[in-house]
Every structure is written in C-alpha cells, then in structure tokens.
Amino acid sequence: MARKHFDTLLSRVGDAIGVGNLEADADGYCLLRVDGQLELSIEFDEDSQSVILSAACGQLSATASSQILLELLSANFYWSGAGGSTLSVHGPPRTVYLQYRETIDHLDAPRLQDLLHAMLMNSETWSERLTALASGQAAPGAAVPMPVDPPPWGGIRV
Numbered sequence: 001m002a003r004k005h006f007d008t009l010l011s012r013v014g015d016a017i018g019v020g021n022l023e024a025d026a027d028g029y030c031l032l033r034v035d036g037q038l039e040l041s042i043e044f045d046e047d048s049q050s051v052i053l054s055a056a057c058g059q060l061s062a063t064a065s066s067q068i069l070l071e072l073l074s075a076n077f078y079w080s081g082a083g084g085s086t087l088s089v090h091g092p093p094r095t096v097y098l099q100y101r102e103t104i105d106h107l108d109a110p111r112l113q114d115l116l117h118a119m120l121m122n123s124e125t126w127s128e129r130l131t132a133l134a135s136g137q138a139a140p141g142a143a144v145p146m147p148v149d150p151p152p153w154g155g156i157r158v
Helices: 002-017 066-082 109-134
Strands: 029-034 038-045 050-059 086-090 095-103
Touching (some): 002 038, 002 109, 038 109, 050 109, 066 109
Antiparallel strands (some): 038 050, 086 095
C-alpha cells in the first residue's frame, strides 16, 4: 500500500514539474537529473516506510581543511545550516551528500514537490559553499528551510 502511494506521488510530482514518467525502479529508487548536472535521488525505504531524498553537493579533497569539516558539522546542529536536512561525507571519494527523510504517511504531492525544491536549492547552496571554502573564499548563502509539515494533531507542541 505504501509503495503504491509512493509511486502515485512520483507520478503526480512528475506531471506537476513537467517530467513525464517520473517513476521508481523495482527497488523503489528514482533519479532526477536537474539541469544536466545535479542528481537528486528519491527512494522509498520499505522498512521505515519513508521517502529518502539525497543529493551530492561535491567532493572533499584528501587535504580538506578543518574549517570545511567544521562547517559541515556545524550545519547539522539542529539541522539549521542544512535547511532541515543532514549533511554527510560518504566513501573514498569523500562525496558530500545532503539528505532528508520523511515518513510516507506525511507526504502528499505538493509537499514532496516542496521538499524536492528545497533539496535542490540547498544542494546548490552547499555545492557553492564547498567550492568557495576549498579555495579559501568566504562561504556564500544560507540554507533554505525545509517546508514545515504541521503536526498531525494540528497544533504546536510546547
């Protein structure tokens, strides 16, 4: 049932953004290439009943400065510098990824579209920041907050 909802969401978002036949493979994975450069993955995780959004923002050199690593770690504090997403470094190529997870039962097509837009904006921002930091320049821009999903009970927890 949840996988069918995921497939429906992809189809609706694909129609809304003008990408025909946006669909996942048998493993629940879909790759969306934006402007021929940025690859944004959308995947359904059956175990957690979640949609995981991921985008590569760049690669760290083998001699990446402690300042760059500190920027990445600081951005994850309360997710404030990553717009609600999480930044990580993966694998021997030291690829920096921006990732966001949301349970499928909280998603509708407009929300998924908003999340994809925020992921796109934030991955571009972090790509620019990493490039600037690697060359010793001031890091540009701030993260775009991920769209807030109101609590299911309709209020604010205090």
